[in-house]
Amino acid sequence: MPSTCKPSNLTSRRDALRLMGAATAGYALTIVRVTPLAATPADMRTAIEKITGGAKVSAGRVHLEIPPLVENGNTVPCAVTVDSPMTAADHVRAIHIVTEKNPQPNVISCRLGPRAGRATVSTRMRLSDTQTVVAIAEMSNGSFWSGSVNIIITLGACLEDLI
């Protein structure tokens, strides 16, 4: 857009800075794209935005149970519990788990409803590195809640012997 780049259109120093900021943000985004070895916190944010569709995520109501120190990242038991009465009017619609540094941020996406009785899901996952794991719950009223845990891994997944 040549018109916005003309100096005459920059009414203030603030506008100029804003333009520069936008340019830098675009550049940073391209840098993230060329290093797909491990998902970055930015990739986790993108994954969360994809889940929520840009809606606000509040902290609380979601409890993520994972041992804080894990020896083997290949099988990490984890349980997610959400505070919810689980009635037809007020229940948890979905539970998602995302990680910060795994090669791909998503771990699992569960869909449940009032017939679940309790909003509890547990599974075993892989963790490649010491990182933060986030659980997100989607409520029937459309709100999103999250809980996170920091986990220390001594032996990460993906590093085991080759076949």
Added chain:
Amino acid sequence: MARALVNIPPKAKRGEVITIRTLMSHQMETGFRYSTTGAPIPRDIITTFIATYNGEEIFRAELFPAIAANPFITFTTVATESGTIELTWRGDNGFAASEQATITVE
């Protein structure tokens, strides 16, 4: 073929919340690993898990490569009526397996 371990209580009181534990034998190859010759090992995972209660869907999960080998999933449901609970796993390379259990509700 695929072996599944499923734990569903055979009897329950009406309205009781029961816990269903499932374990499906599957290597869950992530697609991020390389063989000794340096060739990437293609992804081979279970992608979908669905539970139905008398034909009605009660739980569904989408799995990603970050789920450990032999996916273990636990969830709960309300025992509403006697009938069958069917669990279905679907995945890459046409993987499909299902398991059924009957439950008597008093």
